[in-house]
Amino acid sequence: MEIIKTLEGNKLTVALKGRLDTTTAPELEGELKGSLDDITSLVMDFKDLEYISSAGLRVLLQVSKIMNGKGEYKIVNVCADIMEVFEITGFIDILTIE
């Protein structure tokens, strides 16, 4: 998986490319840990993300708990297959997806 971070002031955009699974989720967790302190807007761009498993969902949920009260957190450009995983798991209701 590729992780591309773009910081503009207090706004961080994280674009993911490839698969967010058991083997790659710890990379994302590591990349985000400590990068969110001053962030008031976090956008995760899933345009080039093909696949997500529960390990990836776990990271998205952790981030959601960190961002709660700090500012905006949304996920954009979600493909149909990943949207289905969000639907099955109820993540569609707890994440802001655009």
Next chain:
Amino acid sequence: MAENNYRLVVDATDENLHTVLGFLEEHLEEHDCPFKVIMQISLAIEEAFVNVAHYAYEETGTADFDLYFEDGAVTITMTDSGMAFDPLAQEDPDVSLSAEERGIGGLGILLVKKTMTSVEYKREDDKNILIMRREY
């Protein structure tokens, strides 16, 4: 004419996840399984395998995969010799809770149940046997 039976035995570790998924995807493609279904089956198998890799053994052990193809369906049997664990006996997580209230437990097995057509668990000869069937 492609064969109908395939078998893979690996050590149950996260590092072997892509070996398992590669094996699976190769044979699903040979049997004309649509891409979208391959993706869903991969998800189910990742969740089932990672459960074994993380919890079944005190040290390490193996997971066996048997694939059996019929017309328009695949049956994947995963066998491990770890401690007895029936994933189907666990209660489904409450998917209506808010982010603050949500734990992450149980999501994996929920994904297995929702993406496969049927899932069956057996305990035989000190082995856990999970039989996952998907029509396509």
